[in-house]
Amino acid sequence: xxxxxxxxxxxxxxxxxxxxxxxxxxxxxxxxxxxxxxxxxxxxxxxxxxxxxxxxxxxxxxxxxxxxxxxxxxxxxxxxxxxxxxxxxxxxxxxxxxxxxxxxxxxxxxxxxxxxxxxxxxxxxxxxxxxxxxxxxxxxxxxxxxxxxxxxxxxxxxxxxxxxxxxxxxxxxxxxxxxxxxxxxxxxxxxxxxxxxxxxxxxxxxxxxxxxxxxxxxxxxxxxxxxxxxxxxxxxxxxxxxxxxxxxxxxxxxxxxxxxxxxxxxxxxxxxxxxxxxxxxxxxxxxxxxxxxxxxxxxxxxxxxxxxxxxxxxxxxxxxxxxxxxxxxxxxxxxxxxxxxxxxxxxxxxxxxxxxxxxxxxxxxxxxxxxxxxxxxxxxxxxxxxxxxxxxxxxxxxxxxxxxxxxxxxxxxxxxxxxxxxxxxxxxxxxxxxxxxxxxxxxxxxxxxxxxxxxxxxxxxxxxxxxxxxxxxxxxxxxxxxxxxxxxxxxxxxxxxxxxxxxxxxxxxxxxxxxxxxxxxxxxxxxxxxxxxxxxxxxxxxxxxxxxxxxxxxxxxxxxxxxxxxxxxxxxxxxxxxxxxxxxxxxxxxxxxxxxxxxxxxxxxxxxxxxxxxxxxxxxxxxxxxxxxxxxxxxxxxxxxxxxxxxxxxxxxxxxxxxxxxxxxxxxxxxxxxxxxxxxxxxxxxxxxxxxxxxxxxxxxxxxxxxxx
Numbered sequence: 255x256x257x258x259x260x261x262x263x264x265x266x267x268x269x270x271x272x273x274x275x276x277x278x279x280x281x282x283x284x285x286x287x288x289x290x291x292x293x294x295x296x297x298x299x300x301x302x303x304x305x306x307x308x309x310x311x312x313x314x315x316x317x318x319x320x321x322x323x324x325x326x327x328x329x330x331x332x333x334x335x336x337x338x339x340x341x342x343x344x345x346x347x348x349x350x351x352x353x354x355x356x357x358x359x360x361x362x363x364x365x366x367x368x369x370x371x372x373x374x375x376x377x378x379x380x381x382x383x384x385x386x387x388x389x390x391x392x393x394x395x396x397x398x399x400x401x402x403x404x405x406x407x408x409x410x411x412x413x414x415x416x417x418x419x420x421x422x423x424x425x426x427x428x429x430x431x432x433x434x435x436x437x438x439x440x441x442x443x444x445x446x447x448x449x450x451x452x453x454x455x456x457x458x459x460x461x462x463x464x465x466x467x468x469x470x471x472x473x474x475x476x477x478x479x480x481x482x483x484x485x486x487x488x489x490x491x492x493x494x495x496x497x498x499x500x501x502x503x504x505x506x507x508x509x510x511x512x513x514x515x516x517x518x519x520x521x522x523x524x525x526x527x528x529x530x531x532x533x534x535x536x537x538x539x540x541x542x543x544x545x546x547x548x549x550x551x552x553x554x555x556x557x558x559x560x561x562x563x564x565x566x567x568x569x570x571x572x573x574x575x576x577x578x579x580x581x582x583x584x585x586x587x588x589x590x591x592x593x594x595x596x597x598x599x600x601x602x603x604x605x606x607x608x609x610x611x612x613x614x615x616x617x618x619x620x621x622x623x624x625x626x627x628x629x630x631x632x633x634x635x636x637x638x639x640x641x642x643x644x645x646x647x648x649x650x651x652x653x654x655x656x657x658x659x660x661x662x663x664x665x666x667x668x669x670x671x672x673x674x675x676x677x678x679x680x681x682x683x684x685x686x687x688x689x690x691x692x693x694x695x696x697x698x699x700x701x702x703x704x705x706x707x708x709x710x711x712x713x714x715x716x717x718x719x720x721x722x723x724x725x726x727x728x729x730x731x732x733x734x735x736x737x738x739x740x741x742x743x744x745x746x747x748x749x750x751x752x753x754x755x756x757x758x759x760x761x762x763x764x765x766x767x768x769x770x771x772x773x774x775x776x777x778x779x780x781x782x783x784x785x786x787x788x789x790x791x792x793x794x795x796x797x798x799x800x801x802x803x804x805x806x807x808x809x810x811x812x813x814x815x816x817x818x819x820x821x822x823x824x825x826x827x828x829x830x831x832x833x834x835x836x837x838x839x840x841x842x843x844x845x846x847x848x849x850x851x852x853x854x855x856x857x858x859x860x861x862x863x864x865x866x867x868x869x870x871x872x873x874x875x876x877x878x879x880x881x882x883x884x885x886x887x888x889x890x891x892x893x894x895x896x897x898x899x900x901x902x903x904x905x906x907x908x909x910x911x912x913x914x915x916x917x918x919x920x921x922x923x924x925x926x927x928x929x930x931x932x933x934x935x936x937x938x939x940x941x942x943x944x945x946x947x948x949x950x951x952x953x954x955x956x957x958x959x960x961x962x963x
């Protein structure tokens with residue numbers, strides 16, 4: 255047999271080429287889910303071609319490292335055929351493996367067969383390209399081992415390419431390590447196959463073909479050019495993505511700051527901004543000893559407009575009325591929308607004559623007919639006024655007195671205004687026994703949990719439920735949280751009621767699990783007071799253990815303002831939940847602090863877009879772009895996205911197309927008592943049915959501060 259030696263430098267170079275090609279292929283696969291359709295196609299093809307040429311180059315560099323007594327030459331067409339086999343197989347396999355959200359065993363097997371077949375074909379076609387005057391003797395056992403190594407290496411490479419494409423934390427180190435493994439596996443297959451070849455004694459090679467020098471130049475130029483270009487493209491793309499993400503974060507924060515201060519529909523100040531303005535006005539009045547007015551405004555019979563002509567007409571009516579009011583105001587005055595048809599007007603340094611003239615003018619303007627969406631509407635407005643300092647020296651007192659005056663006007667027939675008088679306080683009394691009834695509600699088993707489903711956006715199936723607290727009052731019926739939750743928090747009753755709600759929800763989820771719905775998740779909202787409980791982690795984890803529930807099925811919703819209030823403690827607590835396997839969700843995103851740069855440090859896995867964004871995105875292009883940006887950035891932060899407040903199929907279609915993971919809203923279902931969930935399943939043509947749990951009042955957990963009707 256012919257004596258052969260090996261060049262260790264070229265062997266090291268061959269491994270380096272395999273390593274770089276593997277890294278670029280993994281990096282290209284990682285860019286696919288973050289790119290547009292055309293860009294994703296480029297990265298799929300580029301990754302496959304780079305891996306194929308890298309494997310081919312490594313093979314021929316390895317062959318050049320084989321030192322023979324005579325100069326060797328290579329058949330041009332077989333050399334090109336080996337290159338084609340590597341490129342086609344790599345590109346096809348990469349496209350099969352990294353396309354789609356899940357890598358099924360069949361797709362992994364099919365892609366592995368293609369890639370390993372291409373690698374083996376490339377290797378042995380390349381060996382056949384040697385122009386020898388005698389045949390190569392093969393050790394079939396070692397050949398079989400090389401094929402086995404190729405199959406295993408291909409499977410591992412494709413699995414790593416898919417697995418690492420969705421990882422964004424520590425991605426560089428992970429891909430470096432994975433590229434080391436892939437490079438070693440590729441070299442192992444090559445040199446195992448080479449060791450299977452035995453060459454008979456010969457004095458010369460067959461003339462013609464490509465010389466070793468020509469091949470080395472060809473391989474070097476091709477490899478260095480391709481890998482260099484791809485590395486540069488990858489680095490430039492990563493730098494561009496980082497800059498774009500940073501700019502998007504800045505723009506989003508600016509937009510969210512506006513969203514936090516202004517009403518999305520009318521462009522007026524919102525409740526938060528008005529509170530700031532009123533605080534400033536109060537401080538000025540304390541120094542100047544001058545009077546200012548707080549005016550509550552309501553559109554009379556606004557519900558009839560929505561019911562008769564639809565919400566679009568109602569929204570246009572609110573916008574037009576806001577514009578009419580604003581046209582009569584001076585720069586010092588501030589108008590804000592509190593929600594629905596409720597407005598608040600702040601009038602600094604006003605005397606009685608100025609106030610009377612302003613109100614008479616405003617209400618007169620409101621009575622003028624409006625032409626909206628082809629309809630002529632006649633509407634009126636009611637107003638209640640409180641004055642500083644005679645009606646109160648705090649914002650709370652002034653708001654309460656203005657609301658009482660407004661209520662008096664409504665009771666007196668609407669379409670007018672009134673300044674607060676002492677006797678008006680009886681118009682909106684707090685029921686004397688309300689707090690006493692509230693303290694007894696828990697022991698009397700009057701609290702309930704209602705459940706609103708969340709839906710897979712693409713699969714259109716139930717993903718889970720959110721637990722919402724209700725109070726079944728013996729006289730007033732089912733009360734929503736906004737009517738009693740503030741009192742629960744002020745009196746400290748939120749702690750025992752919240753603990754009850756957590757256990758009731760876990761008990762209901764356990765019951766559903768026994769009925770065969772082990773895939774459902776359950777989310778509930780932690781109030782700020784609950785979140786500050788020192789033992790809240792123990793309470794939640796003990797309930798999971800008591801009812802034998804997987805932590806991954808529980809979703810804790812925390813508002814962004816709550817989470818960012820005490821950031822160090824929030825990170826510690828949320829990390830504890832996260833390490834326990836419980837999903838942390840940032841609830842009502844966009845209504846509070848809204849700083850994604852800060853949210854990036856929180857261990858949250860889910861972002862819940864507030865319904866105010868959803869309601870305005872179809873009419874407001876800025877709101878739509880804001881929602882799209884939130885979804886894209888949440889993806890970059892490895893967070894699932896839930897949108898709430900879905901009321902129309904158009905909203906559903908838009909959010910699904912934008913990549914929202916889960917949807918929630920009245921379009922799918924209103925919140926339901928636990929015993930009505932089976933009928934929801936029947937209505938949605940579910941293939942399973944469950945038995946009502948009866949009056950277990952497991953209706954969802956918590957103490958949601960959201961007013962789900």
